[in-house]
Amino acid sequence: MGKFKQNYWLSLLTWLVIGIISLLALPNISQVVAEHGQTQIPSSAKSEVAKTIQQDWGHHLKNTRQIVVVFNNGDQQLSGQQQKKITQTIHKLKADKDKYGIKKFTTAADNSATQKQLVSKDKSTQLLQLDVSKKRSVRESTRNLKKAAATAGVKTYVTGGDVLTDDFSRATEEGIKKTEVIAVIFILLVLIVIFRSIVTPLISLLSVGLSFIVSLAIVMNLAKNGWLTISNFTQVFMVVVMFGIGTDYNILLYHQFKNYLSQGLEKHAATKHSLKVAGKTILYSGSSVLIGFLTLALAKFSIYRSAIGVGIGVAVLLLVLLTLNPFFMATLGEKIFWPSHQQAETKTNHLWSFLSKNSAAHPFIALGIVFLVALPFVFTYQNGLNYDTTVELPDNYSSKQGFKVVQQHFSQGTAEPTTIYIQSDHKLNNEKDLKNLDQITRQIKDQSGIKTVASVTRPSGTKINQLYVQDQLRNLNGQTGKVQSGLGEISRQTGTSSFDSSQLKDIGNKTQLIGQKLKEIQSASQSGSSQQNVLPQLQQKMTAAGQPLSAQQLQMLGVMLQQMQGQQKATLNELQQSLQAIAAYTQAIGQDAQGTGQQLKEQQARISQASKGLAQINGGMTSMSQYLQGLQNSAAGATFYIPQNVLQSSTFKSAQDNYLSADKKTAKFTIILSSDPAAKKSLDKVNALQTQVKNNLQGTSLKGARVAVGGQSASLDDTARVSKADFFRSAALMLIGIGIALMLVTRSILQPLYIIGTLMLSYFGGISIARWLSGVFLGDKMLSWNTPFFTFVMLIALGVDYSIFLMSKYREYGAWNDVPSRRIVKASGMVGTVVISAALILGGTFAALIPANVVTLTQVAIGVMSGLLILVFAIPTINSSLIRLTYPLDDKMKQKEKK
Numbered sequence: 001m002g003k004f005k006q007n008y009w010l011s012l013l014t015w016l017v018i019g020i021i022s023l024l025a026l027p028n029i030s031q032v033v034a035e036h037g038q039t040q041i042p043s044s045a046k047s048e049v050a051k052t053i054q055q056d057w058g059h060h061l062k063n064t065r066q067i068v069v070v071f072n073n074g075d076q077q078l079s080g081q082q083q084k085k086i087t088q089t090i091h092k093l094k095a096d097k098d099k100y101g102i103k104k105f106t107t108a109a110d111n112s113a114t115q116k117q118l119v120s121k122d123k124s125t126q127l128l129q130l131d132v133s134k135k136r137s138v139r140e141s142t143r144n145l146k147k148a149a150a151t152a153g154v155k156t157y158v159t160g161g162d163v164l165t166d167d168f169s170r171a172t173e174e175g176i177k178k179t180e181v182i183a184v185i186f187i188l189l190v191l192i193v194i195f196r197s198i199v200t201p202l203i204s205l206l207s208v209g210l211s212f213i214v215s216l217a218i219v220m221n222l223a224k225n226g227w228l229t230i231s232n233f234t235q236v237f238m239v240v241v242m243f244g245i246g247t248d249y250n251i252l253l254y255h256q257f258k259n260y261l262s263q264g265l266e267k268h269a270a271t272k273h274s275l276k277v278a279g280k281t282i283l284y285s286g287s288s289v290l291i292g293f294l295t296l297a298l299a300k301f302s303i304y305r306s307a308i309g310v311g312i313g314v315a316v317l318l319l320v321l322l323t324l325n326p327f328f329m330a331t332l333g334e335k336i337f338w339p340s341h342q343q344a345e346t347k348t349n350h351l352w353s354f355l356s357k358n359s360a361a362h363p364f365i366a367l368g369i370v371f372l373v374a375l376p377f378v379f380t381y382q383n384g385l386n387y388d389t390t391v392e393l394p395d396n397y398s399s400k401q402g403f404k405v406v407q408q409h410f411s412q413g414t415a416e417p418t419t420i421y422i423q424s425d426h427k428l429n430n431e432k433d434l435k436n437l438d439q440i441t442r443q444i445k446d447q448s449g450i451k452t453v454a455s456v457t458r459p460s461g462t463k464i465n466q467l468y469v470q471d472q473l474r475n476l477n478g479q480t481g482k483v484q485s486g487l488g489e490i491s492r493q494t495g496t497s498s499f500d501s502s503q504l505k506d507i508g509n510k511t512q513l514i515g516q517k518l519k520e521i522q523s524a525s526q527s528g529s530s531q532q533n534v535l536p537q538l539q540q541k542m543t544a545a546g547q548p549l550s551a552q553q554l555q556m557l558g559v560m561l562q563q564m565q566g567q568q569k570a571t572l573n574e575l576q577q578s579l580q581a582i583a584a585y586t587q588a589i590g591q592d593a594q595g596t597g598q599q600l601k602e603q604q605a606r607i608s609q610a611s612k613g614l615a616q617i618n619g620g621m622t623s624m625s626q627y628l629q630g631l632q633n634s635a636a637g638a639t640f641y642i643p644q645n646v647l648q649s650s651t652f653k654s655a656q657d658n659y660l661s662a663d664k665k666t667a668k669f670t671i672i673l674s675s676d677p678a679a680k681k682s683l684d685k686v687n688a689l690q691t692q693v694k695n696n697l698q699g700t701s702l703k704g705a706r707v708a709v710g711g712q713s714a715s716l717d718d719t720a721r722v723s724k725a726d727f728f729r730s731a732a733l734m735l736i737g738i739g740i741a742l743m744l745v746t747r748s749i750l751q752p753l754y755i756i757g758t759l760m761l762s763y764f765g766g767i768s769i770a771r772w773l774s775g776v777f778l779g780d781k782m783l784s785w786n787t788p789f790f791t792f793v794m795l796i797a798l799g800v801d802y803s804i805f806l807m808s809k810y811r812e813y814g815a816w817n818d819v820p821s822r823r824i825v826k827a828s829g830m831v832g833t834v835v836i837s838a839a840l841i842l843g844g845t846f847a848a849l850i851p852a853n854v855v856t857l858t859q860v861a862i863g864v865m866s867g868l869l870i871l872v873f874a875i876p877t878i879n880s881s882l883i884r885l886t887y888p889l890d891d892k893m894k895q896k897e898k899k
Contacts, residue, residue, distance in 0.1 A: 008327040009781025015324050019210050027224050029216075029235065031171055034137060036223045037230045041053035045718040046690055049151060049709025051769035053421045058662025061131050064103050067141065068125055068415070069128040069149045070157040070402040077123040080676050082154050086126060089151045093128075094637035099143055101133035111654070113460030117452075120409035127406070127414075138166040146398070160713050161416060167399045168392050168854075172232045175852025176269040179236060182848035183243050190841055191247065196340040200254060203336060204329045208246035211320035212238065215313035223309075224548055233790065236849065236857065245289065245798060246317050248838035250325065252805075253278045255834065257329050258337060267333030271326050279322055281808050286318040287740040292797035293735035301726040303786055307793055349832025355873065356828035356880040360821040363881035370877055377765040387716040388678030388781040394853045398649060411451040415671030416712035418686050420444070420669040420693060423706040428456075428665040428732035429656060431642055436700045437667050438640035451672040456659035457640055461672075474637075477708075513858045539716070598769040673713065683717040719784065734793065738800055746807050754882045755803040758874050759796050766867025767791050770859050784856040791863035798842060798864075799871050803834045810883075820887040821880070835875070839868045 041048050053063055071078070071086050078086070090107055093100065106129035108118040118127040128149075132141050145158050184205060191201035216238060222228035256278035260270035293311030296304055328336060359366035392398040406415040428437065438457035445453045452461035506739040524753045646652055659668045671689070689710045697703050736758055742752035767788055809827035842864075849861040 001598040001781045008330050011323045012327045015210060015214075015320065016046060018214055019660060022214045025221060026213070027220050028302075029220055029756070030138075030169070030173060032220050032224050033173075033230065033235075034166065035230060036226070036308075037169065037232050037234070038165065039231070040229070041715070041718045041722055042300070045722065046687075046709045047711070047714040047718045049706070049708035050419060050421055050714065053423055053706075053708055054419075054668060056661070057666070061103055063134045064131040065134055065141075065160070065162045067130045067132050067145065067158060067160040067163060068402070068406070069130065070155075070159060070405055071126045071128070072155040072157070072405050072409070073124050074155070075122070075124055078126060078154070083126075083153075084089040085151050086154060089149060090128060093130075093148055096148065100128050100148060101136050101141065103133060104131035105129075105586060111460075113454070116460055117454070122409060123841070125405060125409040127410075130310070138162045139170070140401070142166065154531060155405075156554070157398050157405060157805075159399045159402035159406070159415070161398045161715075164389055164403065165394065167397050168389060169232050171393055171397065172236065172852070172854055172857075175849070175854050176236045176239065178851045179848045180858075182237055182851060183239060183845050186844045186848060187247050187841065188610050190844065191251075193250065194837060195254065195337055196874075197337045199332070199336055199338050203325075203332075204247060204250040204254075207250065207284045207320050207324050207328075208243055208317065209318040210324070212242050212244065212322070213314065215242070218316070219309040219312055228308065230309055231303050233303075233786075233856070233862050234306045234309040236618055236852070237307070237310050237790070237794070240845045240849060241310050241794070241798065242313045242317050243316070244842040245801065246321065247841050247845070248801065249282045249286065249317075249321055251837060252282060252834060253325060254329075254336070261334055261522070268330050270333075270449050271329040273323065273327060274329065276299075279804065280771060282321065283318065284735045284745045284808065288738055288745065288800045288804060289797045290314045290318070291737045291741045292734050292793070292800070294732045296730055296793070298733050299726055299730040301730070303723065304726055304730045304789060323804055347833060349836065350829075352832025352835070352876045353825065353829035354877040356825045358826055359877045359880040360884040365413065366877050366881045370874065370881075374761050374765065377761075377768040380768050381663075381764055384680070384782050385720070385785040385788070386678070386780065387680075387683065387720055387785045388676065389716075390678070391780060392784065392855050395559060405678070407678070411670075411672050411674060411684070412712075413451060414674045416677040418671040418677070418689075418709060418711035418713050420671065420674060420689065421706075421708045421710065422669075422693070422697070422702060423666040423704055423708070425665065425704070426550065426662060427627040428702075429647065429664045430665055431644075431647065433701055434647075435640045436697075436702055439700075440693060440696055441669060441691065444669065444689065447685070447692070449674050449681065451674045453672075454659070454670040456655050456667055457642075459655040459658060520754070523797075592606060632667065659746070671711075677711070677713040678716055682713045683720060686711070686713045694765045727792075732791060734796060738796065742804070745804055746811070750886055751807060751879075752880075754879055755807070756796075758803065758871070758878045759799050761874055761878075762867040762870040763792050763795050764801055765870045766795055766863040769866035772862035773862050774859050778855065778858065779887070780859075783859055787856055787859040787863065790860045791867070794846070794860065794864045795867040795871075799867065801826075802838065802875055803873060803879070805831045805835055805838075806879060821884045824880045830882060832876070838873055839872055843868045 039895075043049075043052075068159045071082075071083060071089075073079070074415070087109070090109075093102065094105060097105075098104075106114055106118070106319045108115050108126055108128075118129070119125070130145070132145075136144075136328065142158050142163050146156075149156050149158060188205065191204055192198065195201070216235065219228060219230065219234065219238070223230040253274060257270055257274040258571040260273050261267065290311055293307050293314060296311070299305045299307075390400050392405055395401070403415050421441070422437070424433070426433075428434065434457055437455060439457040441453050441458055444450060454461040457465065479733060593620045641650075656664070660666065661668075661672075673682050673685060686709050690707055694707050697705055697707070739752045739756060742755055746752060746755075767783070770787065770791065771781075773785050774783065806824075806827055809831045811821040812822055813827055846864045852858070
């Protein structure tokens with residue numbers, strides 16, 4: 001006995017040392033959860049591929065997160081004074097950008113494109129988009145930006161995907177604190193009522209609390225070093241599971257201990273017998289729970305794998321309960337129940353006894369009633385789940401308020417836009433690839449449910465008309481019309497112009513005639529009479545007249561004639577020369593006039609031919625104009641074409657910087673959906689978009705490019721697909737693990753099937769009730785996406801305990817050599833009170849999740865409590881009916897033997 005006592009003291013000292021070490025080694029839980037507790041999706045998922053591409057985007061944006069600052073004036077337009085204050089706030093942030101780790105600003109004042117995107121249509125809300133370094137935690141960045149962005153007279157919010165996720169973690173942390181306090185108070189009160197003692201509840205809470213601290217330290221340190229997966233829910237479910245089943249196990253152990261004490265056993269002997277009987281049941285039950293949680297280590301989805309932490313907690317809990325509790329029992333003895341001195345009583349539970357007795361007597365009727373009751377739950381079970389993370393947050397969180405403001409004043413998808421990346425093996429800043437990218441932009445925009453699409457060719461989300469063939473053809477057609485008009489005028493003028501060359505010919509003839517006459521005058525001047533001929537003729541005429549001239553008169557006349565002849569000769573010589581020159585020139589003019597007339601006649605013929613040619617050209621220009629007009633109005637007119645000078649311009653550079661990566665090999669499309677990013681149709685849309693873009697790239701220069709879709713909708717779609725696929729896989733693994741454990745406990749093949757069937761019934765009923773009550777009281781008609789999984793895990797892993805309690809007692813009565821149906825009825829009556837008490841405590845512990853004000857936790861609490869209520873009625877009914885049907889012959893033989 002001394003050795004027995006010594007072992008208990010050693011156990012106490014060991015756990016005290018372990019507890020102190022655990023407290024000292026416990027890391028910062030908030031930081032561990034923030035760094036390692038986020039949902040992890042396989043790296044092959046489209047949203048994860050998009051994140052990888054974003055990290056290599058360049059432009060100094062590597063390792064950054066996007067945060068949105070919202071400036072709002074309610075439903076009223078921002079005034080000029082408010083706009084001025086907002087501008088001052090932005091300038092202040094830019095001045096201190098290094099202080100806040102801001103790598104990039106996108107403001108409404110940047111250009112017309114951002115003005116359109118970041119200012120609401122009613123002018124009441126303005127957004128500021130920031131790319132912030134991840135070197136600071138989300139919580140730190142959010143806290144600092146809230147202070148820096150606060151603007152007098154304007155409602156200011158800081159929001160974004162990472163901010164909402166971090167606030168959800170914070171809300172869960174605050175909820176855990178409430179849950180812990182409420183659970184402890186509830187368990188304390190229940191234990192006081194059950195044992196009518198103050199000491200028993202304190203010892204129970206001490207042992208469970210110590211196991212929780214030790215297991216939490218183990219889980220968080222493993223997660224901190226990357227050796228274990230955790231989630232935001234790991235700690236809170238460790239609390240409710242460990243305190244819930246830990247208290248159940250303690251009740252079972254203390255009841256057994258009290259029973260042996262009342263039989264007169266000494267406290268050490270009572271302790272040993274209690275461990276042998278109740279400890280065996282606890283070990284069987286706890287092992288089944290442990291196996292159920294540990295099988296989730298094989299899950300692929302991080303949220304599901306995070307349940308391993310609960311399994312570690314259960315393992316530590318079993319060690320503490322079965323090694324530390326004996327110390328208090330063996331040391332305190334009856335004082336453990338002080339001040340109560342009431343003897344332990346074994347009472348038959350009338351409810352379970354009634355249900356079991358009637359089910360064994362009328363198994364088909366009992367199973368028929370169960371079937372009819374279960375049928376509505378099974379048929380009303382729905383797979384539609386809500387993936388909106390903002391629903392999880394209480395309304396008093398500013399990040400959620402800001403998110404709702406953006407959805408209210410912009411398109412619903414503005415708060416969380418979808419991003420498509422196309423990653424090629426060559427640069428995309430060329431006319432051919434840009435044309436393909438613009439075609440992809442147009443094809444995306446043409447889809448239903450798409451509000452806007454911004455890309456390198458449409459940075460503002462709308463077409464730049466000058467970069468499309470249609471607009472370019474419109475300008476060309478305008479120039480062609482002017483050319484046609486000019487050609488028509490020339491054609492008309494050349495067509496109506498004619499020249500009468502006969503007039504030039506007549507001028508030539510007449511001019512030559514003048515020249516000929518002038519030559520004749522010259523010849524006549526050379527044949528003038530001499531002096532010798534004039535005097536004799538004059539003497540002859542005077543003699544005939546009767547007045548002959550004297551010799552003296554003749555002499556005088558001769559002298560005079562001689563003088564005149566000299567003068568005349570000189571004049572005639574000059575005249576002859578002049579006439580000769582004039583005649584020559586005049587004749588030449590005549591010849592030239594005739595030649596010119598001939599040339600003009602030939603030229604007129606050529607002009608006539610040119611006029612006909614111009615008419616033909618003009619006709620061709622008309623046909624060409626008609627063709628270009630048709631091309632302009634056709635689908636081909638919508639083709640993108642960027643001239644080289646525009647491509648290399650500074651204006652187009654900003655579009656390239658925003659929508660092409662630094663190496664120009666990756667293009668980005670920013671898509672605003674018309675619907676809520678978390679809505680099912682949004683999730684379906686982004687998945688369809690990736691398939692569409694991949695198909696549309698076939699047959700282009702980008703056919704081998706890598707396509708990835710990022711953003712909240714893509715991430716939620718990946719989460720939905722991974723979680724759904726892994727849910728069934730993880731559930732199957734868990735059921736197989738628990739089934740094997742039940743076979744070892746019950747030493748039967750059929751009984752584990754009965755138990756698992758009962759547990760599944762409780763799950764379908766619990767989850768359906770949770771959906772209905774959530775719609776009635778919470779206003780959420782759909783369950784959160786992870787509610788079904790956690791409800792399933794908790795009900796299956798924890799509900800199996802109660803079946804094991806019953807079947808253990810059933811096997812215990814097997815030694816009495818009674819018929820199976822009577823044994824199950826007797827066992828049901830004996831364990832009914834224990835099971836109902838345990839279910840009440842576990843249900844109450846889960847009810848402590850409701851004040852956490854987190855939708856998922858509230859729904860899980862409702863589902864588990866509803867499932868436990870179903871189990872309270874289903875376990876004795878179904879098991880008794882099926883055992884009666886399984887061993888009918890055995891029952892008859894036993895009854896005949898007794899007769």
